[in-house]
Amino acid sequence: MKKIHSLRLITLGLLLTFCCIFSVKAQEAKDKIVPPQELETIIDSIAELAALHYISEEIGKEMGSFIIAQYKKGAYKQLSYEALGKAITNDFYTISNDHHNSAFYRQYQKTAPQSLLATKLDEYGEASNYGYTEVKIDRQNIGYLQVAHFTQWAFFGEAKIAANNAIEMLQHTDALIIDLRNNPGGFEDIVAHLMSYFFDQEPLVLQTYYNRFEDRKRSIAITEKLPGKKMPHIPIYLLINEKTGSAAESFAYMMKHLERATLIGETSSGAGNGSSHFRISDQFMVQIATWETINAITQTSWEKVGVIPHIACTSDEAYDKAYELAKIAAQKHKEQKIESYKQLFKDIDLAISSYQANSSNDQAIINSLKASHQQGLIKEEVINNMGYDYLYNHKNAPIATAIFKANTFLYPQSANVYDSYGEALLANEQFEEAVKSYQKAVYIAKENNDTNIHLYEKGLKNAKGFLQKK
Secondary structure: OOOHHHHHOOOOHHHHHHHHHHHHHHHHHHEEEEEEEHHHHHHHHHHHHHHHOOOHHHHHHHHHHHHHHHOOOOOOOOOEEEHHHHHHHHHHHHHHHHOOOEEEOOEEEHHHHHHHHHHHHHOOOOHHHHEEEEEEEEOOOOOEEOOOOEEOOOHHHHHHHHHHHHHHHOOOOOOOEOOOOOOOOHHHHHHHHHHHOOOOOOOEEEEEEEEEOOOOOEEEOOOOOOOOOOOOOOOOEEEEOOOOOOOHHHHHHHHHHHOOEEEEEEOOOOOOOOEEEEOOOEEEEEEEEEEEEEOOOOOOOOOOOOOOOOOOOOHHHHHHHHHHHHHHHHHHHHHHHHHHHHHHHHHHHHHHHHOOOOOOOOHHHHHHHHHHHHOOOOOHHHHHHHHHHHHHHHHHHHHHHHHHHHHHHHOOHHHHHHHHHHHHHHHHHHHHHHHHHHHHHHHHHHHHOOOHHHHHHHHHHHEEEEHHHH
16 A cells, blocks of 8 residues: 555656646746747737738728737837737737737647646646536525636537536526626537536527637537536526636526526627637747627627626625525526416326327327426336336326336436336237337347346236237
8 A cells, every 4th residue: 555655756746847847838938039030920810810800900900010029110129929928919909899809929839748737737637627626405495506717619518518517416406596607618519518507598699699700600509419407497597707717708698688587797708700710939928809699589799888787786795695685586497487387287187088099199198207207206116116007006008108118218227217118018918019119128138238137027927928919
């Protein structure tokens, strides 16, 4: 054990040493003065890219001309890579008033180990749980979700898992506060993924983005394919402030105009355009706003005006105001939820009591059981027990068959539900269908190495005997 412990310490020490060396070298590089010949190339390249790619061709050309004029005046002379980036970013903003235009030092990662390490340590990746930095539920059953950023495209898969895990913790709450204060943004696809949990409309296009240079449009929309339970009715309160930007503003803007959340706090930063990154050299990159945002409802965006909250207050006051409203909403939501659960059970009773053999009424039973299952009120075992109650206690094989059939839809990978369904089909003298159901049970049992396979095989043999006697 001591050797293993020592090995771990040595490995950790080497990793930390490498990180420190990597960080020091990066700091030294960005503080170097940009060579004159490289500076000229950087300025010319940026001016050309701005004119070609910026959302507005007119403003893009104006930005390029202004930067070239600044270069000729000597404004960028003898600047380090880091200082040059800041200077060009300020000059971009002077002309465009667009937060998505910037220039910055970014060393090209030439070797795979360095690139992997940089990814591992990236503040928008694993180091910050891909943006989902805090999830909690209080005694009032009010959920709180802090999203520090909406990560990067490179982490889309991991970010979806982080979002799913967060929602799984919050899915039974009666009100939800989502904190987007100081969230600088990220990318829109993870925004759409998170939003999909709060809507049951399908399909629902949220926003469209237009790229002038490519003359191309792309859209984001609500998705139905989610691993967790949707929360289309939970009251939501969104906290925003002046540092809420870009994709975080997009989330707030869409939730506001779809009337799905109450926004509380300060007007956001007003960074509504989407951007693209371009590498100028091994040391330098530029970000240019290339995608114009067009909201599906407003047909415009929050660019330069910000997202305006429903309830204006300081950033520090936003949580307390949201919590007071959430307490009231949570109580109402809880009462409505209880009533809806009662109604779901009434629907099951009604479907069963109005059932008529040899009719399409079995679909009403199936639908009512599905609805209760979706709300987490009944599981496989409960439905199975209900089926056997009608099969043996009430002596009603047709209703039992409908109940077991519902279970096969809800748990298609369970050998047990097909075995039970086959049993009801036999009692209902549907011998051919019973054989098929038992065959399915045996097949699934073999696939899953089910220890009860001998029971399913016995049921299949019995069903085949009845079929032969028919």
